[in-house]
Amino acid sequence: MALQLIVRRGLSQGACAALLLLLPSAPSAAAELADLSLEQLSEVVVSSVSRREERLDRSAASVVVISGEDIRRSGATTLPEALRLAPQLNVARADANQYAISARGFNNVLANKMLVLIDGRTLYTPLFSGVFWQDQDTMLEDIDRIEVVSGPGAALWGTNAVNGLIHIITRHAARTQGAAAFAHVGNQQRVVAMRFGGTAGERTHYRVYAKAYHRLDTERISGESVNDASTGAQAGWRADWEQGPRSLTLQGDLYRVETGEQGAVRRTAGGNLLGRWGQAFEAGARLTVQAYLEHSELRTPAFEEDLDTLDLLAQYDFSTSPRNRIVLGVGHRVAWDDTRNGPTLAFLPAKRTLRWSRLFAQDQFTFDEHLSLGLAASVEHNPYTGAEVLPSARLSWTPVTRRTVWAAASRAVRAPSRIDRDLFAPAQAPFQLAGGPQFESEVAKVLELGYRAQPSVALSYSVTLFRQDYRRLRSVVITPVGLQFDNGLRGTTQGVEASMSWRVNERWRLVAGGTSLKKRIELEPGGSDVGGEASLGNDPSHWWSLRSTVDLTPRLIWDATMRRSGRLPSPHVPAYTEVDMRLAWSLTPEHELALNLRNLTDPHHAEWGPAGNRVEFGRAIALQFRWRL
Amino acid sequence: MNGLSAYSVERRDRLRTGTRVLLALMLCVPAGRASGADEEPAREAAVKAAYVYRLSSYVSWPAPQRASSGPLVIGTLNAPDVHDELLQLLPGRKVEGRDIELRSLREDEAPAGAHLIFVGRGASPKPATWQKLAKSPGLLVVTEQPDGLAQGGAINFVRVAGRVRFEAAPDAAERNGVKLSARLLAVAERVALAP
Numbered sequence: 001m002a003l004q005l006i007v008r009r010g011l012s013q014g015a016c017a018a019l020l021l022l023l024p025s026a027p028s029a030a031a032e033l034a035d036l037s038l039e040q041l042s043e044v045v046v047s048s049v050s051r052r053e054e055r056l057d058r059s060a061a062s063v064v065v066i067s068g069e070d071i072r073r074s075g076a077t078t079l080p081e082a083l084r085l086a087p088q089l090n091v092a093r094a095d096a097n098q099y100a101i102s103a104r105g106f107n108n109v110l111a112n113k114m115l116v117l118i119d120g121r122t123l124y125t126p127l128f129s130g131v132f133w134q135d136q137d138t139m140l141e142d143i144d145r146i147e148v149v150s151g152p153g154a155a156l157w158g159t160n161a162v163n164g165l166i167h168i169i170t171r172h173a174a175r176t177q178g179a180a181a182f183a184h185v186g187n188q189q190r191v192v193a194m195r196f197g198g199t200a201g202e203r204t205h206y207r208v209y210a211k212a213y214h215r216l217d218t219e220r221i222s223g224e225s226v227n228d229a230s231t232g233a234q235a236g237w238r239a240d241w242e243q244g245p246r247s248l249t250l251q252g253d254l255y256r257v258e259t260g261e262q263g264a265v266r267r268t269a270g271g272n273l274l275g276r277w278g279q280a281f282e283a284g285a286r287l288t289v290q291a292y293l294e295h296s297e298l299r300t301p302a303f304e305e306d307l308d309t310l311d312l313l314a315q316y317d318f319s320t321s322p323r324n325r326i327v328l329g330v331g332h333r334v335a336w337d338d339t340r341n342g343p344t345l346a347f348l349p350a351k352r353t354l355r356w357s358r359l360f361a362q363d364q365f366t367f368d369e370h371l372s373l374g375l376a377a378s379v380e381h382n383p384y385t386g387a388e389v390l391p392s393a394r395l396s397w398t399p400v401t402r403r404t405v406w407a408a409a410s411r412a413v414r415a416p417s418r419i420d421r422d423l424f425a426p427a428q429a430p431f432q433l434a435g436g437p438q439f440e441s442e443v444a445k446v447l448e449l450g451y452r453a454q455p456s457v458a459l460s461y462s463v464t465l466f467r468q469d470y471r472r473l474r475s476v477v478i479t480p481v482g483l484q485f486d487n488g489l490r491g492t493t494q495g496v497e498a499s500m501s502w503r504v505n506e507r508w509r510l511v512a513g514g515t516s517l518k519k520r521i522e523l524e525p526g527g528s529d530v531g532g533e534a535s536l537g538n539d540p541s542h543w544w545s546l547r548s549t550v551d552l553t554p555r556l557i558w559d560a561t562m563r564r565s566g567r568l569p570s571p572h573v574p575a576y577t578e579v580d581m582r583l584a585w586s587l588t589p590e591h592e593l594a595l596n597l598r599n600l601t602d603p604h605h606a607e608w609g610p611a612g613n614r615v616e617f618g619r620a621i622a623l624q625f626r627w628r629l
Numbered sequence: 630m631n632g633l634s635a636y637s638v639e640r641r642d643r644l645r646t647g648t649r650v651l652l653a654l655m656l657c658v659p660a661g662r663a664s665g666a667d668e669e670p671a672r673e674a675a676v677k678a679a680y681v682y683r684l685s686s687y688v689s690w691p692a693p694q695r696a697s698s699g700p701l702v703i704g705t706l707n708a709p710d711v712h713d714e715l716l717q718l719l720p721g722r723k724v725e726g727r728d729i730e731l732r733s734l735r736e737d738e739a740p741a742g743a744h745l746i747f748v749g750r751g752a753s754p755k756p757a758t759w760q761k762l763a764k765s766p767g768l769l770v771v772t773e774q775p776d777g778l779a780q781g782g783a784i785n786f787v788r789v790a791g792r793v794r795f796e797a798a799p800d801a802a803e804r805n806g807v808k809l810s811a812r813l814l815a816v817a818e819r820v821a822l823a824p
Contacts, residue, residue, distance in 0.1 A: 033679035034718045038816040042794050044676050177820045199822055554725060589689060589810035628811035
């Protein structure tokens with residue numbers, strides 16, 4: 001079962017494109033500024049003193065920032081649904097709990113070319129280098145922003161950031177003071193969440209939260225239940241302490257999830273503890289040291305896993321001159337992976353200690369007010385292929401204020417994971433499929449060209465062209481002991497990502513974005529493949545969305561989203577268009593009641609999976625109540 | 630061979646489509662504006678003036694002030710730069726349908742009738758003045774002083790990483806009967822709770 005999942009579902013994600021950046025720029029006239037929201041005003045740069053902080057509207061990368069406010073207005077109750085707000089991400093829902101999420105193709109419920117973090121902690125399983133989205137959660141009300149970068153981030157973030165980086169950043173505890181509660185009651189799920197924030201002494205702020213949810217079974221087109229109902233609970237806390245140039249953040253979470261999977265139950269539980277120390281020095285230098293511990297338990301009918309992870313990171317940012325900013329860093333991660341294998345599937349050795357070490361550096365050189373060059377590189381040592389070098393060069397040219405042209409060239413790799421090397425299915429020979437003892441890293445060389453502009457305070461847009469050339473992609477070959485993974489495929493993805501945000505007037509904003517993607521996979525010279533291509537993603541050639549947010553009155557807001565996904569080629573999933581709406585009424589400044597309607601125009605549609613076996617999502621209706629004190 | 634030429638055709642079509650999309654995106658926005666309007670960075674006083682105007686939409690005044698149909702009165706105290714920016718910004722603007730009146734106040738002047746007072750960094754009010762401000766029903770006190778909240782301000786502007794942010798003391802506002810909305814507090818850099 002798991003094997004079929006691994007081999008069949010995979011896939012690809014597609015790409016790239018469009019983005020929407022709403023970056024508050026620096027309009028100089030008070031009259032223009034007066035049209036900005038409080039959130040936007042708080043991002044207006046008023047001094048070039050902050051040169052060392054890269055401004056988003058000048059960054060040489062395809063970046064979209066999803067604000068906490070955008071998430072709250074979308075009515076999203078899960079991280080994957082919130083990620084639909086980033087137009088360069090292809091988000092396909094497979095069932096009540098599982099999602100395929102990727103940028104620039106290769107999308108799959110086991111997508112393995114994205115790096116995802118929450119507050120600096122990697123949400124990554126060494127089993128397949130990807131994310132079990134059904135296990136990842138946080139208090140959505142307390143998210144400050146989600147930064148989504150499509151394209152490689154490997155030079156600073158290490159292996160796996162091949163197609164993109166998703167960083168979920170929660171608010172400083174000082175910004176979540178007081179009590180808050182959220183409830184969602186609908187025909188597909190129920191959620192309740194609570195948070196309390198307070199102070200301890202003069203310099204320490206903290207918050208604690210707890211949430212629980214229940215998702216109902218989804219159905220196939222025949223009306224037959226998929227038996228994928230799930231129940232989850234999570235609690236966590238964060239404390240921030242500051243004294244002058246020193247700061248300390250401590251945070252942690254505990255969770256437990258039970259998911260139905262085709263008649264059986266998949267159980268996961270775990271927790272994490274993270275500490276981050278920051279110290280600022282003269283001339284803008286800054287030292288950050290971070291450590292976290294994480295434990296997770298996975299229980300499926302096919303196998304079980306206990307995983308403990310320790311991750312350490314130190315980073316020093318400093319300037320050698322006002323024009324030259326340098327970042328140096330070192331990181332080390334250890335994972336103690338303990339699997340208990342069943343007859344159908346085994347990871348061998350069952351117990352394995354994995355270590356990754358990396359050094360990284362970046363030099364951002366500003367030639368003048370128009371031209372800036374960033375050179376960065378990571379050297380990362382992984383337990384399977386040894387050292388990998390991950391360089392990037394990014395040039396940005398701002399000929400006129402708020403118009404930036406940028407270009408980037410990068411090399412990124414996806415290092416082997418346990419699935420690629422240590423998998424045996426069934427557990428005894430002869431194997432239907434096994435990890436390849438010689439499986440090497442997949443490599444991508446990426447070229448990007450982007451243009452970003454904010455011609456007026458009300459309008460901003462961004463366009464990125466990209467080409468990613470992949471070598472040594474995972475294939476499946478026939479060997480005397482059965483089928484094995486190999487590096488027999490290569491391919492390219494290329495396309496356009498675009499996004500636009502237009503504040504039509506003080507009350508009405510339109511945000512649009514989309515991606516066009518072409519993917520081509522072929523055999524490496526001398527390579528062979530008997531089915532590996534199927535796990536390299538099932539990507540639409542395009543997807544786009546249009547979102548309208550209207551403040552009808554100071555108390556009544558109406559948001560609507562239309563999104564379109566092209567058809568998936570193999571297995572075929574028809575193209576679909578979804579229209580969602582949300583009407584929210586502020587009973588008082590502290591209380592909000594909202595009606596959420598999803599999939600208004602379509603009685604049902606599928607987003608993932610082969611015909612007959614896949615889930616069809618029908619209309620969803622929910623009431624949401626939000627209370628803040 | 631066939632496959633190859635089919636691929637070339639496909640690639641050509643793809644390039645054409647890509648070029649069209651790009652052109653369409655670039656053409657759909659107005660070309661540049663006069664360069665003089667694009668100075669940056671923004672003036673700090675202009676950002677503060679914009680905040681002062683926008684803040685009014687995120688607070689609720691006590692019933693007497695709310696019921697009044699008269700203008701919303703914003704006073705400035707020793708803040709000529711922000712006052713000048715407000716003069717440029719306010720014409721034609723309203724807050725929830727109400728006109729806005731701008732006054733420049735002197736320290737010895739009672740802020741009678743004002744809904745919001747902005748105490749500039751040039752001001753060094755006497756303790757008695759702070760006390761008077763902190764006990765004026767229906768008045769929101771906004772400051773730009775290093776210890777603005779400790780002095781009795783409800784909102785104080787601070788500079789963080791080259792940006793203007795604000796810290797908020799909901800209890801101080803509440804003493805004058807003014808309620809800061811949750812959305813305002815969510816944006817605040819720091820929320821000070823009552824000692």
